[in-house]
Amino acid sequence: MSSFTQVNNTDSTDKLWKANWISLPGIEANEYGVYYFRKNIELNLPPESFPIHVSADNRYKLYVNEKLVSLGPARGDLLHWNYETVDLAPYLHLGKNVVAAQVWNEGEYRAEGHLSLKTAFILQGGTTESEVLNTNETWKCIQDNSYSPLPVQMQTFYVAGPGEKVTMASHLKNWKTVSCDETEWKASQALFPGLPKNILGFPGVLDSWLLVPSSLPQMELKEQRLQKLRQAEGISVPSTFPITQTRITIPSNKTVSLLLDQTFLTNAYPTLVLSGGKDGIIAIGYQEALFSEYPEKGNRNEVIGKTLIGRVDSIISDGSEKQVFTTLNYRTYRYLQLKITTKESPLVLDDIYGTFTGYPFQFNAKLESDNPELQKMMEIGWRSARLCAMETYMDCPYYEQLQYIGDGRIQALVSLYNSGDDRLLRNALNQMYYSQQPEGVTASRHPSVTPQYISTFSLWYIAMLHDYMMYGGDNEFVKDKLQSTRNVLEFFKRYQAEDGSLRDVPYWTFTDWVDAEGWGEGIPPMGKDGCSSSLDLQLLWAYQVAASLEHNLGLEELAADYTKKAEQLKKTIKAKYWDEKKQLFADRIEKDLFSQHASILAILTGTVSSEEAKDMAQKIVSDSTLAPASIYFKFYLHQALTKAGFGNDYLSWLGKWRENMDMGLTTWAETSEVNDTRSDCHAWGSSPNIEFFRIILGIDSDAPGFSKVKIEPHLGGLKEIGGEMPHPNGKIKVKYSHSENSLRATIDLPVNTSGVFVWDGKTYELKSGNNSLKLYE
Incomplete structure (x- = not known):
């Protein structure tokens, strides 16, 4: 386990740094290269505290007396360039000490998620005493010419960086030791002072990095x-x-x-x-x-x-x-x-x-079941989630390492349900917020060297923000982003026909990876009128969650307006896409193509009555002619089936996960085609790590901030099961003993948290602390 002594960033955020960005004289701005920077200091007494702020372009590893103390910077963009704050005191001693950094830039080969301006390094002392380490010409530097890139050659989309070729005969050794021979080392070139983002009097010309304190801990x-x-x-x-x-x-x-x-x-x-x-x-x-x-x-x-x-x-x-x-x-x-x-x-x-x-997530949940399959799925799901979480959420660790909203929404809920650590979630929401364009659409992924726009992912950004309102503990954070959700909906308003349907929406309208007639590159079938039920339904859901955000945290007038637009769109969807013969929603106005997706979204948005939803749900799982949801969109399929009243069948829905295990995977595959899926690790497949708690144990938020809890278990054939999960006020613990006609339930709610328990159509009040129920069917 790492033992970095990271401290809170509380200073150096609103004034010009005394430290300069430094570089090796004569190198190109961001060509491939590996460089070392070092400085020796003498100490008369070991310090009690020695905080510093450190960053680099593109990456760094910082050592004190040969011990690794920090690596970074956490991924960001030029307008939000992260620096880490570390207390070096535990690594310093009486006498001569050396602080050394390895800084590298993989140039044109670097990972897609690594933005770059030019190769440089900066370290700013956090106190008067530690300012002796401020980077300037007194720092020595040298290039390690032993490194060269080995581009990855694969017949698929790969953007996660090159391999390395290292010729040890020219490899620099002992560069982080006190006794290093500095004869060949040069004085560093000072470029310009560090510039915090919120500095007063900034002239507005961006020829530097705007520094912000990283909100994340060091990686494990x-x-x-x-x-x-x-x-x-x-x-x-x-x-x-x-x-x-x-x-x-x-x-x-x-x-x-x-x-x-x-x-x-x-x-x-x-x-x-x-x-x-x-x-x-x-x-x-x-x-x-x-x-x-x-x-x-x-x-x-x-x-x-x-x-x-x-x-x-x-x-x-x-x-x-x-x-x-x-x-x-x-x-x-x-x-x-x-x-x-x-x-x-x-x-x-x-x-x-x-x-x-x-990312140093801790698993703070527990599933108490003697079903080894459930425990194995939890283990695989948590491993998948962890491998797709570094300084950002990532779609996959091997091929892309990019933070996408569609993936991130599921990953964020896994984080909350299994860990309770919301820092990476908040970071993701911040970065998507920063990516928003003037027209209102957000980037589909950020940070990314090549901007990409999946317009539908902007709608999931609104849903992800709503999730944090419901399950997180900081509504002010959510409130600050309400304008961005309004901007998203204004973007889509430009492409709504008179009846509310979306038409000719620009950018990639990806919905799910589906191999079926009418689908291509994840885009659902479009009608002759240029419209799609799946796109309209995604917009409908966005209006609904946006209305909830505005009602709880924003403007009632906007909430009412969004609700009105949602009701109008709901009528349009029912009129355009409902097929009386099949009793399902078609993918387009011609009513010739059908998928699980349209009916899933119709159930989740309440476009149909509860009785209609029940009938549709049965068709969704029994009609093999419907274009199927992938392992990604099964997250929404399971919610729809549960809402329609079939939650007790949950364990029968996990065939795709069982197939993954049978094929020897230790993480969840990217697509439903397990044999030839590109990535073996996509955390959007970790939805069971949410569903074991939200569907089986039935634990869900019933008010913003998780201040109220709704518990509606779906036990199916399970007789004994329990568990616990993190909550902003502590932990929620449940235990069930289920027989043919009775249920014993023990529920512990955190302080200042109330809720309801739903069973067999009846509702029971829950209070903070211990609740015991014995119910008969």
Whole structure:
């Protein structure tokens, strides 16, 4: 576990910094390169406190006396460039100390989520004493020319950064030690002072980064040994490798291959320690799964006859003892393959291991059930959520590492239901808020070098903000963003026909990954009038949640206006898309194509009565001709079926998750086509981690801020089950004992929290503290 001493950012936010951004003289603005910056300081006494603020473009790792104390900066954009605040006191001692930073920019190869202006580093002391470390010309710097990029070659969309080629003969060593020889080091070039975003008198010309204090903690770091050797070619390997440190000698003029299995997917910094083997080449490949024939993967546990295709690092040995290679950025892998080719001298592989990293979420929920399948799904869902959470939420850790709203809404609810930590959720809402364009649409993902606009995701932004109003603990935060939701709806208003239907909406109108007639690139079928029921229904839902936001936190007049627009649109949808013969909503006005999606959204928006919803729900699950919801949109399918009265059937809806487990996945796949899905880890599949609590245990918010709780369990055939989950005021705990005609329920609500319990159509009041109910059907 990381032990960084991060402190609150309370100063240096409203005045020009005394520290300057510094760079290596003569380098290009943001070309590929790895650089080191360092400064020695003498201390007469070990300080009790020594806070500093630190940032870089593009990435940095900060060391004090050879110990890693911070890495970052947390992803942002040029108008909101994060800096971290760290207390260096625990790492400093009497006498000579060295503070050193590794700063790198992967240039044109860098990950899509890493924005850049120019390569630079900055450190500002947080007190008079620590200002001795302010970056300026007194800092020494040098480039490490041993690094070069290895672009990833894959037949799919990949934007998560290159591999690294490192020639150890020119690799700089001892650069973070006090005794480092600085003869070849240069004085840093001071560019300009650090500029906080809210500084008074800012001239408004953006030729720098506008600095803001990071609201996030440092990422977790924890050593993680690789678990198994699955294949060894060209060499015999001891059984202790790789789970324990085991020295392996590869003879001269030899080529060997070792396939290692973490046994589960992970995000980690791999570290390789090697000795000897001058000019020998070690290639390290990483992948979520092996391919039988691209893009087919088959069962993820099987390796025979399969190959690894993906990101690769390459190290060329200099022949010395205990050479250490650790990647600049983390790698995502279950399988790690070493291909080693030696030259005239043998090479010793001293060790290989990983250091897990991720947002430091703590699992603060509990599901008490003797059903091992539920526990396994919880474990996989939580791993998926964690691997898709770093300095932002991410759609997937291997291929994109981008924060999308559609994914983020589900990820945020997993965070709240399983952890209660809302900092990454708030960060996501802030970044989507920053991405909004003058016309009202938000970016679909942010930060991103290449802006992308999925207009429908702007509607899910409103829903995500509404979620935080209902489940989070800071309504003022939500209130500050109400204008952005109004701007979104004003954008869509421009593309509404007289009857309220959306027509010719620009940008990508992605709804779900569906392989069916009329669907293409996730866009639902459009009618001859240019309209789609799924798009109209998404807008209807946005009006409804926006009305709720305005009613609780904003303007009643707008709430009334949105409600009026929603009712008009509801009538239009019913008139245009309802098919009397099929008793379902069609995808378009021609009523020739049908999907689960239209009827799902119709149920969730209350476009149909409860009786109609019940009939539709039965058709949704029984009619195999309907275009099906993917693992992503099943989040909405399950809500609709539950609302229609079928929540007791919940366990029968989890076939896609069971298929994932049967295929050996340890995280949830991106799409429903498990065999050849691109990504093996998409946290939008972690919706059961919400549903086990919201559907089975029945715990839901019934008022803004979760101030009131509604508990309506759907136990199906489960006899004994219980659990607990975080709440802004503490924890909610429930326990049920269910027989054929009775229910015993014990419910503990946090202080200042009341609620209701719903069972068999009847409602019972709940108070703070312990509530015990014995009910008969």
